[in-house]
Amino acid sequence: MPLGIDDALPFAVVLPAVAAVAAVVMPHWGRAVGLVGGLMTAAAVVVIAFGNRVGGPIRYALGGWPAPLGIELAADGLAVVMLALVATVMLTAGVYALRYFDHDGGAEPALFWPLALLLWTGLNALALSADAFNVYVTLEVVSLAGVGLCALGGRGEAIVAALRYLLAGMLASLLYLLGVALLYVEHGTLDIATLAQVAVTGAAGFVAVPCILAGLALKAALFPLHFWLPAAHANANAPVSALLSALVVKAALYLVLRWWLAGLGMGLGPILVQLLGALGAAAVLWGSVQALVAARLKLSVAYSTVAQMGYLFLLFPLAANPTTASTAWAGIVYLVVAHGLAKAALFLASGSVLRAHGHDRLGELAGLLPRSPITKFAIGLSGVSLIGLPFSGGFVGKWLLLNAAIVSGQWWWVALIFAGSLLAAAYVFRIVALLFAQSESPIDVAPQHSPMLMELPALGLALAAVGLGFAYPALESTLALPDMLGDHAR
Amino acid sequence: MKRRHHSLEGWLALLAGLLALGLVAAGVLAYQADSPGLQDLVVRSLAQTRVDNPVTAVLLDFRGYDTLLEMGVLLLAWLTASTLSGPSHERLVRPSARLESPVDGSVDRMLARLLLAPLLLVAAYLLWRGTDAPGGALQAGAVVAAAAVAWQLGSGAESSVTVRRGYWLAPAALGVFLLAGVAVAVVTGTFLNHPQFAAREVMMAIEVATAASVAYILAALFACVLNAGGNGK
Amino acid sequence: MTGLGYVVVGLVLAAMGIWGVVVLAHPLRKLLALNILGSGVFLVLVAVADRGAGQAVDPVPHALVLTGLVVAVSATALGLVLMLRSDDDRAAPSRDQSDDKGVG
Numbered sequence: 001m002p003l004g005i006d007d008a009l010p011f012a013v014v015l016p017a018v019a020a021v022a023a024v025v026m027p028h029w030g031r032a033v034g035l036v037g038g039l040m041t042a043a044a045v046v047v048i049a050f051g052n053r054v055g056g057p058i059r060y061a062l063g064g065w066p067a068p069l070g071i072e073l074a075a076d077g078l079a080v081v082m083l084a085l086v087a088t089v090m091l092t093a094g095v096y097a098l099r100y101f102d103h104d105g106g107a108e109p110a111l112f113w114p115l116a117l118l119l120w121t122g123l124n125a126l127a128l129s130a131d132a133f134n135v136y137v138t139l140e141v142v143s144l145a146g147v148g149l150c151a152l153g154g155r156g157e158a159i160v161a162a163l164r165y166l167l168a169g170m171l172a173s174l175l176y177l178l179g180v181a182l183l184y185v186e187h188g189t190l191d192i193a194t195l196a197q198v199a200v201t202g203a204a205g206f207v208a209v210p211c212i213l214a215g216l217a218l219k220a221a222l223f224p225l226h227f228w229l230p231a232a233h234a235n236a237n238a239p240v241s242a243l244l245s246a247l248v249v250k251a252a253l254y255l256v257l258r259w260w261l262a263g264l265g266m267g268l269g270p271i272l273v274q275l276l277g278a279l280g281a282a283a284v285l286w287g288s289v290q291a292l293v294a295a296r297l298k299l300s301v302a303y304s305t306v307a308q309m310g311y312l313f314l315l316f317p318l319a320a321n322p323t324t325a326s327t328a329w330a331g332i333v334y335l336v337v338a339h340g341l342a343k344a345a346l347f348l349a350s351g352s353v354l355r356a357h358g359h360d361r362l363g364e365l366a367g368l369l370p371r372s373p374i375t376k377f378a379i380g381l382s383g384v385s386l387i388g389l390p391f392s393g394g395f396v397g398k399w400l401l402l403n404a405a406i407v408s409g410q411w412w413w414v415a416l417i418f419a420g421s422l423l424a425a426a427y428v429f430r431i432v433a434l435l436f437a438q439s440e441s442p443i444d445v446a447p448q449h450s451p452m453l454m455e456l457p458a459l460g461l462a463l464a465a466v467g468l469g470f471a472y473p474a475l476e477s478t479l480a481l482p483d484m485l486g487d488h489a490r
Numbered sequence: 491m492k493r494r495h496h497s498l499e500g501w502l503a504l505l506a507g508l509l510a511l512g513l514v515a516a517g518v519l520a521y522q523a524d525s526p527g528l529q530d531l532v533v534r535s536l537a538q539t540r541v542d543n544p545v546t547a548v549l550l551d552f553r554g555y556d557t558l559l560e561m562g563v564l565l566l567a568w569l570t571a572s573t574l575s576g577p578s579h580e581r582l583v584r585p586s587a588r589l590e591s592p593v594d595g596s597v598d599r600m601l602a603r604l605l606l607a608p609l610l611l612v613a614a615y616l617l618w619r620g621t622d623a624p625g626g627a628l629q630a631g632a633v634v635a636a637a638a639v640a641w642q643l644g645s646g647a648e649s650s651v652t653v654r655r656g657y658w659l660a661p662a663a664l665g666v667f668l669l670a671g672v673a674v675a676v677v678t679g680t681f682l683n684h685p686q687f688a689a690r691e692v693m694m695a696i697e698v699a700t701a702a703s704v705a706y707i708l709a710a711l712f713a714c715v716l717n718a719g720g721n722g723k
Numbered sequence: 724m725t726g727l728g729y730v731v732v733g734l735v736l737a738a739m740g741i742w743g744v745v746v747l748a749h750p751l752r753k754l755l756a757l758n759i760l761g762s763g764v765f766l767v768l769v770a771v772a773d774r775g776a777g778q779a780v781d782p783v784p785h786a787l788v789l790t791g792l793v794v795a796v797s798a799t800a801l802g803l804v805l806m807l808r809s810d811d812d813r814a815a816p817s818r819d820q821s822d823d824k825g826v827g
Binding site for chain 1: 527558562678
Binding site: 499502503505506509510513514516517518521524526527528529530532533544545547548549552553556557560563564566567568570571574575626628704707708711712714715718719 | 726727730731733734735737738739741742745746767771772774775778779780781782783785786787789790792793794796797798800801803804805807808
């Protein structure tokens with residue numbers, strides 16, 4: 001049988017999984033296996049993106065059993081965006097990890113590659129799944145891979161953080177499963193497209209939908225369910241922090257978007273919609289303030305993730321109005337990708353700082369980086385996108401959200417976006433100012449030089465985050481809601 | 491302070507009660523919807539699967555992809571747990587002090603050995619019968635793991651060596667599943683779509699590998715928990 | 724409709740589990756509470772397979788439970804290992820401070 005474009009869907013899941021098995025069986029070949037498997041997976045993603053562009057959304061019935069009996073994979077525009085973001089960050093963090101884990105022996109290099117490849121498997125499977133229970137299994141793959149990566153260093157704080165992360169993740173998955181089980185009792189199907197439409201109007205919806213949303217919000221670290229995130233992301237190895245912050249929290253949000261798009265959003269009442277927006281607002285303010293006062297670079301970056309995830313929940317109030325739905329939607333997708341790239345860049349660059357100085361205490365970093373212009377540049381550029389300065393990717397995302405807020409007459413969200421941007425500017429400038437400041441006291445220990453293979457990936461991601469803004473005119477039509485959903489193909 | 495703590499607990503208990511009430515109300519309402527379920531569809535499609543037991547057909551054929559990813563979850567738990575409980579990836583499960591001393595003898599060595607043969611026999615029977623009666627790879631794997639746990643408790647350090655040697659069993663199920671999925675795709679054109687003429691053989695291969703991996707990983711996870719407990723220096 | 728009683732029991736167990744995870748402090752108790760929550764969900768799924776007299780049993784939720792059980796066991800075991808290791812590290816907090824990649 002000749003391979004068709006559709007076959008790229010299962011291969012986007014199969015290839016990283018095969019590579020992971022190979023990396024487990026041959027721990028000494030982890031790097032080579034990781035790189036080859038990664039490139040092949042990225043190729044499958046490119047094929048899916050191409051197929052989607054040419055022929056619209058692709059559905060694939062695994063085992064030849066269509067839903068509701070079997071499990072279907074589905075690749076629409078949203079899934080392609082997620083797959084592409086995952087592939088970009090995975091490959092870049094993988095290149096960075098080549099040098100980061102270059103010391104031979106020890107469990108870290110041998111374990112990083114299988115765990116990262118299984119994480120990639122889980123993320124791709126999650127992005128492509130059209131089945132509510134299958135999503136639960138992919139959530140567990142992502143969650144256990146995340147916990148394993150988090151605990152990778154084996155240091156005390158990392159282990160404690162990994163345990164909290166695991167407990168929160170288990171509770172979140174089970175809440176989601178509880179909601180799905182209730183929906184199955186009532187409707188007798190597991191197809192997300194069907195369930196999302198009948199869930200809210202059904203008899204069990206008043207409990208099942210909150211269960212699903214609460215589980216996903218806990219996974220996405222929506223305030224006040226973010227308690228597990230800062231320690232887990234700040235205490236992990238730098239490439240791991242990049243993967244967790246850029247991709248893993250986004251995966252849960254992606255599922256919220258998926259359910260919302262399939263019809264859940266239309267049924268949520270105005271109070272619940274504004275409440276979700278308010279939680280997002282609280283996340284923006286609380287996360288930004290914590291990022292501003294954090295004593296360590298990576299902790300500050302981790303709290304910034306809490307803040308940036310908050311913006312994404314503005315989707316609910318802004319897209320509830322049909323006239324602004326498409327604008328708000330494009331803004332959210334832009335912010336997801338821009339934050340993913342910028343945050344991964346920032347964590348990778350922080351790892352270089354940490355490597356060079358042996359610590360990341362902000363109070364002691366002043367002027368200590370005269371020899372790392374690339375890393376400084378990467379931190380500055382990703383900061384530009386996080387704040388949303390023109391014409392970065394973050395700027396376009398916030399600008400679209402502002403548009404949606406003004407047109408739908410919800411001025412309070414305008415105020416929030418401005419306040420959040422000011423706070424982001426404050427915490428980014430605090431870091432940048434320290435890095436560019438002249439050192440007052442003589443440096444007693446010369447910092448080690450960061451390898452190019454670690455500095456360039458961070459710079460590449462930061463450039464991509466900023467460049468995303470300039471690409472907006474070309475992407476504008478693809479981001480429109482009907483195109484994303486593939487309505488034109490139906 | 492104490493009093494405030496108590497009132498907080500009262501509120502939380504009230505919330506839990508409301509939660510239970512809401513859940514039960516939703517459950518009763520959902521149950522009364524009397525949805526048809528998927529059993530008719532399963533029964534109608536069973537003839538095309540070469541498997542007679544509907545649960546096995548769902549696990550290995552209709553929703554085989556779930557089981558594939560589930561093997562990934564098992565592998566992940568084992569990877570992290572075995573690394574954390576031992577010193578390095580090479581020595582996946584280390585015989586530790588705790589495993590040898592306080593646990594040793596908690597199950598009579600004689601009893602553990604006596605149990606081994608019948609448990610393995612039960613496991614083999616479950617695996618064999620799984621295609622047409624309740625049973626199958628997961629159940630068989632769990633029974634073998636139970637036998638292995640009894641063996642570990644009865645014999646301490648010796649078992650750790652066995653556990654270490656068999657580490658390739660852990661990724662076996664995921665590997666065989668992926669391989670079989672791609673191999674059948676070459677014939678039928680669809681991933682995980684078992685061709686009629688070889689469906690039974692392919693599924694048996696997947697079942698055996700799944701049982702082996704489940705048995706190995708569950709037994710190893712038990713050893714990991716014991717070792718992690720004994721790792722305090 | 725004999726399954727309804729089991730659905731109710733399962734949901735009460737689930738509520739107890741959620742309450743336990745939130746309220747109890749020790750990680751072991753949290754893990755046990757999560758297992759009670761999981762058992763509750765699985766009981767609901769097992770019970771709903773009964774689609775009434777004269778109807779065949781719905782095998783799909785049974786298969787989901789078998790999958791879910793394995794996932795729950797793996798996560799619980801990993802949680803136990805992490806818990807035991809974090810206890811070790813609290814007892815000896817200084818052992819990793821010289822590590823160059825160490826954070827904190």
